[in-house]
Amino acid sequence: MSESDAAAQQSQEAGGASAPSRRAVLGWGGAGFALGAAAAGGAAAAFGGGSDMVSAASAGAAVPFHGEHQAGIASAVQDRLHFAAFDVKTKDRAELVKLLKEWTAAARLMTAGLPVGDVHEGLPEAPPTDTGEALGLKASRLTLTIGFGPGLFAKDRFGLEGKRPEALVDLELFPGDNLDPARSGGDLCVQACADDPQVAVHAIRQLARIGFGRTAMRWSQLGFGKTSSTTPDEQTPRNMMGFKDGTRNISGTDKAALDQHVWVGAGDGSDWLTGGSYLVARRIRMNIETWDRTPLQEQEDIFGRDKGEGAPVGKSKERDEPFLKAMKPEAHVRLAHPDTNNGATILRRGYSFTDGTDGLGRLDAGLFFLAYQRDIRKGFIPIQRNLARSDVLNEYIQHVGSAVFAVPPGVRDKDDWWGRTLFA
């Protein structure tokens, strides 16, 4: 079955769905928002493209790997994440370049839904090239996005010290941070997003394998239930606290906003990064159990939104323009809003995580926060300073992992590779 056939079949299945999903009913209540292009016709349409339907319609599809920007930033957010940070072990610049070319070739295949090499046709005496767990699965909108950490630009390493962008700053220690070095930093990162967790995990696993000897996995994070969307025609998903957060996220189709807040521009100082972006990754642990014992009113006051609809204080609909002064001064939404931060705006792409329980029987759960921006100094930092200082939510969360990366521009064509502009 070709990809377009697969997509068509999926589309049919979605269109033929007679009952609306629970989420669609709860979230929209027939409010009549603009429909997602994919959710066409029938009963589904009446309830307006809930996220379930959009992803069902496009689950098999492949997201183009080549382009001006890397996929996985402004692309519609998929359901699942496997994020990995690597240390570069080789000291040889040529080896590193070779690795990046091999990774690019593998990423090109995997994002098209193909294995990286033989799965079961190879020599019986040798391990297969591709580990095989994604065999038979669709591309599942897999995107692979690479980032370069500050360590790569260190002096006497790969001759890149002159190319470290000024905006790739080492983050300060914010009040309340409790960072675990084993969940922080990294010379390289790869963000794998897909609608199928197995597809995302498979992708990271193949890259790790190709990298052994040249890279070593430093840490990785699985994520589910995207906590923000770049598609405003879908409802905003909920985080582990049960709230909608990130309603004001930049739309993946809003070119002007992306150019202004996300993509590094030609005059920004680092030419090799033009068309790229900066990524801040934070593992934010939530004190789930104490949150769950918090009265509803307090929960809503902390966020500055109501729990059911997600409407800002005093408003009735989620997307109503918030009146910040109506919120408590320390409300999360008020403190995070661009108007409170001199217009600072970031593109959020975070995911919920639950990594089992800690030794005390508490859920090790929270938000794996991913933010893309044109300049970390103007994006994440002022917002986080503001939040770390006063956000009442801090009583229920703690930042336990942190990393920053420069995210290079897209791979243009089949001869191009991740990092070409940096190493050229």
Next chain:
Amino acid sequence: MRPARLTVIAAASVAAALTAVTGCAQKSDAGGSDAIKVVASDSACDVSKTEFPSGKVQIDVENKGSKVTEVYVLFPDARIVTERENIGPGTKASITAEIKAGDYKIVCKPGMKGDGIAKDVKATGKGGEEKRSPEMDAAVAAYRAYVVQQAEETLPKAQAFADAVKAGDVEAAKKAYAPSRIGWERTEPVAESFGDIDPKVDVREDGLEAGQDPAKDWTGWHRLEKALWADNKIGDWEKELADLLITDLTDWQKKVGQAEITPTSIANGAKELLDEVATGKVTGEEERYSRTDLVDFKANVEGAQKAYELLKPIASKNDPELVKQLDTQFAALNTLLDKYRVDQATYEFTSYDKVGEQERKELSDGVNALAEPLSKLAAAVTK
């Protein structure tokens, strides 16, 4: 520390080896004038005919020397087709075997030591052994010699350990413990292929099966390790266990020459040694009482490196890039290990409980960096 690997298949007994070479219908009249006569002396091994029909073959041996001797029929890769040990001076013995068409060696070992005196012989007729290149046979023969040598060298070291245990000398036994394991650890995939020996000598308490009683059924090195380091005392049962360890290791030494070894099993065996490191040593599970994990680690790496060096001439032709990578990664891992080596001339390493989390991660990264390309060696050897 896991029974019965698939890649190295032991010929469990001579009988099995014989079955393996059976299959040619042509039958020679056993005995009488058709028999191959071997006259062994202290310095010669005369064979009456160097070509004979394949099938059932009788070899009549006469020892005219002054030393006890043994006679082997070997495949070109040094695997044993058949053998007879303990042929005393002035005595005769007969050996019968089914031998397929192909090239073999008849070897006499005066004094039952060393390489012996070899004669090339040929079995003619239909059928024949699977074709292997002379390079492959040489690699297999050399690896077989290595595993035999490791077993032989291990026994006196194990005996020293056992003697210290039996003397009730805890300190001396502690000192002799890790060195007694090196030969085993270097050739573990082959040693493990004799499924019945590994559970007796190298099992850990948590490796016992349901229904086994640790007080009775747990034997071997790690049981004694626990007595020495955790309990700090040697009782009568430990002394018995020391003897048992020697019995089992002697059994291993006898069998090791019969292991079925192929170029790919050597290659995959090398990778398995790194797997041992990755799953047992890096985690600190293997030597949980003595904390001598890094000694085993080093021995595993050395065994893998030996296997690799023997296959390198073949691999360099087929995949020079891989060979380059493996050379680099072996060197890198050895350099990393040397950081924890008290003296480069000995096998004394830092106690593993003194190796921090970060350092363990570094060791683990080094193992992954080597094991991943090493997993491609079998393919590079066969293609």
